[in-house]
Amino acid sequence: MSPDNLKEILQGIQAGKISPDEALEKLKTLPFENLGFAHLDHHRQLRTGIPEVIYCEGKSKEQLHTIIHKMSQAGATVLGTRLSPESYQAISDSLPENAVYDDLSRTLVINKNPESSYQGKICILTAGTSDIGVAEEAAITAEIYGSRVQRIFDVGVAGIHRLFNHIDEIRTARVLIVAAGMDGALASVVGGLVSCPVIALPTSVGYGTSFGGLSALLAMLNSCAPGIGVVNIDNGFGAACLAHRINIADPITKSQK
Template sequence: MDLRELLNDLKDNKIDIDMALSKLKNLPYEDLGYANIDHHREIRNGYPEVIYCEGKTDEYILGIIEKMNEKGSNILGTRCRKETFDKVKKIYKYAQYEELSKILKIQNHDIVNIGKGKIVVVTGGTSDIPVADEAYYTAKFLGNEVERIYDVGVAGIHRLLNRRHILENARVVIAVAGMEGALPSVVGGLVDVPVIAVPTSVGYGANFGGLSALLTMLNSCASGISVVNIDNGFGAGYLAAMINKLK
């Protein structure tokens, strides 16, 4: 139940003041002992809280989902183990799982497309797809039209140039790459929209787990590029969604 629905129920005498007060008690956040669920985040930020599943026990994740589900929120979980999802699926039959990106989704109400244009997700290689898919499904879940262009890195730049018409119709581009991380600079030189660069940990030894790609992206000579942390597809998808809903 959101705040507007609660106030309407009170006005229509469907609930009394005492019941309204009891429901308001848990509206700002709900203390579960191991987590404080921020039920007001959607009112403040436009999107509900997202569950970062890595490092949480299955019991904690199920407890958080239960309380968010009671509020009727659409639920997105990142870095979710398949074994955890299997437990969630037994309780919430309509839960969905994207195995490559480890995204958990529970859709309690229709996702309204609030984006003003298209977000395009581009990868340097096939090995970058798990991170790119995290960005893709995050942006879609937050109400955006999203298109993917995968495996078009600088080792064969003609592959990217053949898709240039797609890039030119984007409102935001997410460029995901490992190795030396050159892709965002190339994309930034082709488009007139914001580019969100995502370094991945894909690469050989001197890649240093994505550090080389991160430093390349931070030092890009192309303008209009922002950089998120290594392997942070979720952060890129969320930022792209925020940019895309601006007037």
């Protein structure tokens, strides 16, 4: 969309010829920014409610620098996932002062809005301490989008009494993310105790026959407990996006059906 096209829309709103809703539909199709090696979708949030996120793994120092600079320049909150400590060190000197890197979750955040915008709560559980890195990727992502997050870590089935000690808090959540490796059993246990949606997040934690999280993934997919959805192995970001959408969704009333 050219500046003249955009100006025409704005003038149409001013003159009352175009409604705000009609203008919003037009603006949702605004073009991407072509960097040659990347097409930045600055207006994804208009269409989906979730802005574009930088998957940092596999990108060069120069590519990361350019993408981060362009997205930050646009004024949006910037989230980078899977940013290794080595890659962070390589670009750290070029980052703005408000950039925050978390080496546990391997996330980079710039221009974060610190305020939670929604009343509903996402509760994130881990089976073990080794699952926290993946869980933190989910927690940081959900918080950036404006969801309120509660963390309850290391409550796996090897000591199930630890989970029951938090059950009242867990039941106040609108949606749960349960991160577990090894046998992945925690998601099924939690699914049998709560009425809200449960997002099972398999992690790659475990010994040989866990097959890098495959055993947890298959166990969660085959859960007997109803109301469980499953995301990919170690995909804390994907779990958070789904949880956030559930958290902000308005309940459907009988009059809307």
